Amino acid sequence: MLYSSKQLIESIGQTTSKKPATSDTMFSPLFNPIPEPSEKLIIEGRGNYSPRNTMNNLTGKEWIKFTRSWFEHHPPPRNKKNLEHLHPAKFPEDLIAQFIKFFTKEGMWVLDPFVGTGSTLVACDQTNRNGVGIELTKKWAELAARRTKQYIILGDSRDIPNLTLPKFDFCISSPPYWDMLHHSRGGSDSTQKARIAEGFDAAFSDDELDMGNIPEYSEFLTNLLELYAGIYEVMRPGAYIAVVMQNLLKAKQQFYPIAWEFALKMRDYGWQMCQEFLWVQRDKKLGIWGYPNTYISNVHHHYFLIFRKPKPRPPVRKRKSKKKSPNQTKTEK
Ligand SMILES: C[S@@+](CC[C@H](N)C(=O)[O-])C[C@H]1O[C@@H](n2cnc3c(N)ncnc32)[C@H](O)[C@@H]1O
Numbered sequence: 193m194l195y196s197s198k199q200l201i202e203s204i205g206q207t208t209s210k211k212p213a214t215s216d217t218m219f220s221p222l223f224n225p226i227p228e229p230s231e232k233l234i235i236e237g238r239g240n241y242s243p244r245n246t247m248n249n250l251t252g253k254e255w256i257k258f259t260r261s262w263f264e265h266h267p268p269p270r271n272k273k274n275l276e277h278l279h280p281a282k283f284p285e286d287l288i289a290q291f292i293k294f295f296t297k298e299g300m301w302v303l304d305p306f307v308g309t310g311s312t313l314v315a316c317d318q319t320n321r322n323g324v325g326i327e328l329t330k331k332w333a334e335l336a337a338r339r340t341k342q343y344i345i346l347g348d349s350r351d352i353p354n355l356t357l358p359k360f361d362f363c364i365s366s367p368p369y370w371d372m373l374h375h376s377r378g379g380s381d382s383t384q385k386a387r388i389a390e391g392f393d394a395a396f397s398d399d400e401l402d403m404g405n406i407p408e409y410s411e412f413l414t415n416l417l418e419l420y421a422g423i424y425e426v427m428r429p430g431a432y433i434a435v436v437m438q439n440l441l442k443a444k445q446q447f448y449p450i451a452w453e454f455a456l457k458m459r460d461y462g463w464q465m466c467q468e469f470l471w472v473q474r475d476k477k478l479g480i481w482g483y484p485n486t487y488i489s490n491v492h493h494h495y496f497l498i499f500r501k502p503k504p505r506p507p508v509r510k511r512k513s514k515k516k517s518p519n520q521t522k523t524e525k
Contacts, residue, residue, distance in 0.1 A: 193341065193342075193343050193344065194334065194337040194344045194345075194346060195343065195344070195345050196346045196347060197326070197346065197347025197348065197351050197354075215356050215357055215358040215359075216358075218356055219322070219324065219357070219358050221299060221301075221322045222322055222341060222342065223299050223316075223320040223321060223322055224298075225298055225299030226249065226299065228243060229241065229243050230243060231243055238253065238254060239251035239252055239253030239254065240252055240253075247294075247295070247297075248293060248294055248295065248297055249293070249297050249298055250293065255294070258290065258294045261467065261468070262469065262470040262472055263469065263470075263471060263472065264471075264472050264473075264474050265284065265287045265471060267284030267286065267287065268284070268286070278335070278392060278393065280373055280394060280396065281308070281366070281373065281396075282308055282309045282311055283366050284311065285311040285312070285314045285318065286315075287471075288311055288312050288315040289315040291362075291364055291434055292312075292315050292316065292319050292321055292362065292364065293319055295361075295364075295432045296361045296362045297361075298319070298320040298321065299321070299322065300322070300361035300362065301322045301323075301324070301358050301360045301361050301362075302316050302321050302322065302323045302360065302361065302363070302364065303323075303324050303360040303363040303364075303423065303426065303427075304323070304325045304326070304363070304364060305326045305349035305352065305367075305419065306326070306327070306349065306365045306367050306368070307325025307326060307332075307333075308327060308332050308336065309332055309335050309339065310325055310336025310337070310339045310340050310342075312325060312364055312365070313325050313336060313339070313340040313343075313344070314339050314340050316340070317340055317341070317342065322342065322358075323340070323342040323343065324342070324343040324344075324345065324358070324360075325342065325343070326344075326345045326347060326349045326352070327344065327345075328346075328347065328348055328349075328396075328397065328399060328401055328402055329396055329399065329402070330346060331397075332396070348401050349419050349422075349423075350415065350418065350419050350422065352419070352423060352425075352426060353422045357426050358426075359426060359427070359428045360426055360427050360428065361427075361428055361431050362431060362432055362433065362434075363423055363427060363431075363434070364433070364434040364435075365434075365435060365436065366435075366436035366437075367403060367416055367419075367435065367436075368396060368402070368403045368404030369404075369437065369438050369440060369450060370403075370406070370409065370412045370440060370448065370450055371404055371406065371407070371412075372404070372438075372440055373394055373395040373404055374394075374395055374404075374405075403415060403419075409448055413450070413453060413457070416454060417454065417457055417458065417460075417461060420433075420435075420461060420463070421461045421462075424461060424462055424501055427501045429501055429502065429503045429504055430500070430501065430502075430503040431501050432466070432498055432500050433463075433498070433499050433500075434496050434497065434498055435454070435496075435499070436471075436495070436496055436497075437450060437451035437494065437495045438450070438451060438491060438494050438495065439451050439452065441488065441491070445486070445488075451495045454497070455468075455497050458499055462501070462502070463499040463501065464499060464500045464501070464502050465497075465499055466498040466499060466500055467498055468495050468496060468497050468498065469495070469496035469498070470493050470494075470495060471493060471494040471495075471496060472492065472493050473492040473493060473494075476490070478490050
């Protein structure tokens, strides 16, 4: 379902003669939770499932497999039939499905504020989760809508505070790595060069609202942090989010540690920084940079930065103070 964010904003401001839309009426779930067992289950071939598992539907054996802090992933080639190869930076849905399966249970709600071709929503379809994606560029939002029946909002994610949305249990997204797509990534980065030569889009759009078109680094970072401050408000307390990021080296050795700066500053907005995963791209072709006098690495990894919206602390119980009898003096204690 494709909505425009304007439609959603207007639906909140409807006059009293019409019933205003709420997140329940707007976003009815496509998938429902599966009943929880009352005692420990032994699932053939999968291991033990604990009824105390509040996080996901995984057994201990499946849980542990996910927790290595680095991974390699070899995605299948992009599907040309549904045109998803047109987008310059989509992530593989089978990889995202693994994150969704770890951080949610079936029937829970997942948000992707930079949904692009809808990979996160396709992963939600595959894993029986409910998904909402937001995308600024009509072309990508429409492409996403062809791939999934989940909810897609055409608009700027910075508008999240003005939208009627469900409460989310997980958020996963890959924001633009600032203006990376506008810069040459060297002679041997053949995929990008070949795309341009074939007449494909090298950037997401030329819209000035596109976060990939913000010219100043500090402005990009502030915009991204504020966007995630809006996301904070629509997450359930205790929910996790994953942000896919990379640091950036520009011409003349200017290094922009986007991932690290973003991660540290997220704490100022209330997020609890958990840990990071490293997605290692072992198969990427090596380029010879800087040779023979300057160190420049082949950046063949991405970070999956994990944050959590803290749960409110339970109220501190006041200890009952023993009443002193009126005749009691200090020395009598
Ligand atoms: C790295 S891509 C995400 C690709 C997506 N994960 C996929 O698999 O197709 C970033 C996306 O964010 C979109 N975008 C940029 N600025 C935006 C904004 N302010 N609000 C919503 N989407 C935005 C871009 O159009 C682009 O499609």
